[in-house]
Amino acid sequence: MNAIEKYNRRVDQINSLLCVGLDSDYTQLPEQFMHYEYPQFSFNRWIIDQTHTYTSAYKPNIAFYEARGDRGMMALKLTLEYLHQNHPDILTICDAKRGDNGVTSLAYVSAIFDWFGFDAVTLHSYLGKDSLAPYLKRTEKGCIIVCRTSNPSAGELQDLLVDGKPLWQIVAEKVRDDWNQNGNCMLVIGATYPDDLRKAREIAGEMTFLIPGVGAQGGDVAQTVQAGLNGAKKGMIISSSRGIIFAEDPGAAAKELRDEINQYR
Amino acid sequence: MNAIEKYNRRVDQINSLLCVGLDSDYTQLPEQFMHYEYPQFSFNRWIIDQTHTYTSAYKPNIAFYEARGDRGMMALKLTLEYLHQNHPDILTICDAKRGDNGVTSLAYVSAIFDWFGFDAVTLHSYLGKDSLAPYLKRTEKGCIIVCRTSNPSAGELQDLLVDGKPLWQIVAEKVRDDWNQNGNCMLVIGATYPDDLRKAREIAGEMTFLIPGVGAQGGDVAQTVQAGLNGAKKGMIISSSRGIIFAEDPGAAAKELRDEINQYR
Numbered sequence: 001m002n003a004i005e006k007y008n009r010r011v012d013q014i015n016s017l018l019c020v021g022l023d024s025d026y027t028q029l030p031e032q033f034m035h036y037e038y039p040q041f042s043f044n045r046w047i048i049d050q051t052h053t054y055t056s057a058y059k060p061n062i063a064f065y066e067a068r069g070d071r072g073m074m075a076l077k078l079t080l081e082y083l084h085q086n087h088p089d090i091l092t093i094c095d096a097k098r099g100d101n102g103v104t105s106l107a108y109v110s111a112i113f114d115w116f117g118f119d120a121v122t123l124h125s126y127l128g129k130d131s132l133a134p135y136l137k138r139t140e141k142g143c144i145i146v147c148r149t150s151n152p153s154a155g156e157l158q159d160l161l162v163d164g165k166p167l168w169q170i171v172a173e174k175v176r177d178d179w180n181q182n183g184n185c186m187l188v189i190g191a192t193y194p195d196d197l198r199k200a201r202e203i204a205g206e207m208t209f210l211i212p213g214v215g216a217q218g219g220d221v222a223q224t225v226q227a228g229l230n231g232a233k234k235g236m237i238i239s240s241s242r243g244i245i246f247a248e249d250p251g252a253a254a255k256e257l258r259d260e261i262n263q264y265r
Numbered sequence: 266m267n268a269i270e271k272y273n274r275r276v277d278q279i280n281s282l283l284c285v286g287l288d289s290d291y292t293q294l295p296e297q298f299m300h301y302e303y304p305q306f307s308f309n310r311w312i313i314d315q316t317h318t319y320t321s322a323y324k325p326n327i328a329f330y331e332a333r334g335d336r337g338m339m340a341l342k343l344t345l346e347y348l349h350q351n352h353p354d355i356l357t358i359c360d361a362k363r364g365d366n367g368v369t370s371l372a373y374v375s376a377i378f379d380w381f382g383f384d385a386v387t388l389h390s391y392l393g394k395d396s397l398a399p400y401l402k403r404t405e406k407g408c409i410i411v412c413r414t415s416n417p418s419a420g421e422l423q424d425l426l427v428d429g430k431p432l433w434q435i436v437a438e439k440v441r442d443d444w445n446q447n448g449n450c451m452l453v454i455g456a457t458y459p460d461d462l463r464k465a466r467e468i469a470g471e472m473t474f475l476i477p478g479v480g481a482q483g484g485d486v487a488q489t490v491q492a493g494l495n496g497a498k499k500g501m502i503i504s505s506s507r508g509i510i511f512a513e514d515p516g517a518a519a520k521e522l523r524d525e526i527n528q529y530r
Contacts, residue, residue: 023368023369025372061365061369061372063363063365063369063370063372063373063376064369064372066338066372066373066376066377066380067372067373067375067376067380068376068380069338069339069342069376069380069381070335070336070338070339070342071335073331073334073335073338074334074335077334077335095365097363097364097365097389098328098362099362099364099389099411100326100328100360100362101414101415101416102416103288104288104326104328104329105328107290107326107328107329107331107332108328108331108332110332111328111331111332111333111334111337112331115331115332115333115334116334124362124364124389124391125391125422126389126390126391126411126414126422126423127411127414127416127418127419127422128416128417128418128419128420128421128422128423129418129421130416130417130418131416131418146364146391146392149366149391149392150366151366151367151392151393151395151396152395153392153393153394153395153396154392154393155393156393156394156439157390157391157392157393157432157435157436157439158391158393160427160432160435161427161428162425162426162427162432163426167422167425167427167432170422170425171422174421174422
């Protein structure tokens with residue numbers, strides 16, 4: 001069972017396309033967690049306990065842990081261990097957006113897949129296929145290629161026209177036609193541009209998309225779901241971070257978004 | 266004094282354009298370092314002690330430390346502390362190739378510039394200017410944009426034509442015309458394509474280039490230096506990693522490459 005199959009099985013089990021982004025910025029943690037040895041881990045455990053019923057994937061962005069150095073790395077590892085022990089059915093995604101040459105990619109593979117034990121990782125495409133090969137070869141893992149992002153200046157490079165097509169569409173085609181030979185690729189497609197999401201679905205067929213930008217970043221749920229579903233009424237990992245983890249009641253916020261997504265499936 | 270001025274001062278002081286890449290892969294460390302508490306740090310200290318006389322910049326690729334988790338992070342931090350204490354005149358570059366949205370970039374800034382204390386970082390451009398802004402605002406730090414890499418499949422995306430120009434040249438122009446408003450930008454330009462290096466120099470004027478790929482990756486020193494120097498006979502941070510740190514005599518290997526570079530300046 002590879003990462004995508006693991007995710008789909010969870011989606012069917014709990015009827016949810018929701019991913020919770022564990023972007024547990026140390027400077028924003030509630031006071032009650034600060035006296036623990038690893039505040040980010042204690043906070044994550046609390047979030048997981050409240051949200052797991054509604055959640056098919058957890059996606060920590062590693063930047064928020066690296067900001068705390070070695071202690072942040074340990075907090076993230078403890079989070080992964082907690083998930084492995086208590087919720088082995090939930091997909092784990094390391095939002096790391098790595099992209100380096102092949103030898104270096106091997107080292108990142110050791111870090112992300114082996115030391116932490118993540119199921120999937122987000123990756124940059126700028127160095128081409130040989131830079132991605134060490135990840136792609138891990139057939140049981142998910143390789144989620146950054147394609148169309150949801151930030152304000154996303155279009156600056158991603159919309160440059162190559163043979164009349166925006167660059168991000170060329171990236172999507174490369175993944176579809178060449179890089180996905182082991183069937184373990186996905187795409188990052190931001191939620192803030194529903195037309196682009198629809199186009200990405202056209203290009204990529206049944207491929208699964210990781211969709212950040214719902215909630216705090218402004219993506220509309222109805223439009224996102226209607227534009228992005230694949231033929232199996234799945235194919236989307238819809239991620240919300242700050243909107244859930246820093247909500248007054250994270251469990252309720254997760255349930256609410258899960259239900260809102262399902263309303264349009 | 267910003268990072269580029271720091272580098273140039275060091276270049277003049279010791280007459281060297283050499284950068285040593287501290288890609289200290291744990292699995293390849295000599296046996297003699299394995300009994301230390303932080304083998305990667307002990308190895309780096311040994312490398313620094315032998316090579317600093319010839320070296321204007323040290324560039325650890327953070328992947329090799331992340332592969333060791335929290336202990337790798339600490340080994341890298343100890344390396345930076347050792348450099349700050351003993352060789353404060355030498356530029357420190359975190360080869361991290363980060364590229365994420367603005368909020369996440371702030372967290373990477375905390376990690377790389379503040380927790381580790383690096384002078385400069387390598388960055389991906391795919392998310393555009395707002396994703397780079399948190400780095401660019403740190404006017405004293407160096408922002409080294411990945412432009413033309415030296416790996417075999419570099420051209421797969423980087424050579425795509427946009428308005429008749431390869432994508433990597435568009436990136437170079439964006440850095441020159443827009444992203445370098447604080448004068449703290451540099452470009453990564455691989456050594457394996459001297460014609461591209463010459464073209465990059467044409468586009469980017471006096472800008473400083475980080476040039477990996479000399480040595481193990483096959484870049485020719487004479488061609489690289491002749492193609493890449495700027496008007497001040499500087500403008501290049503020429504990096505060698507495995508060719509120096511895993512040489513039988515790393516100090517001699519550093520001196521030899523420094524001297525070979527100077528032969529063509």
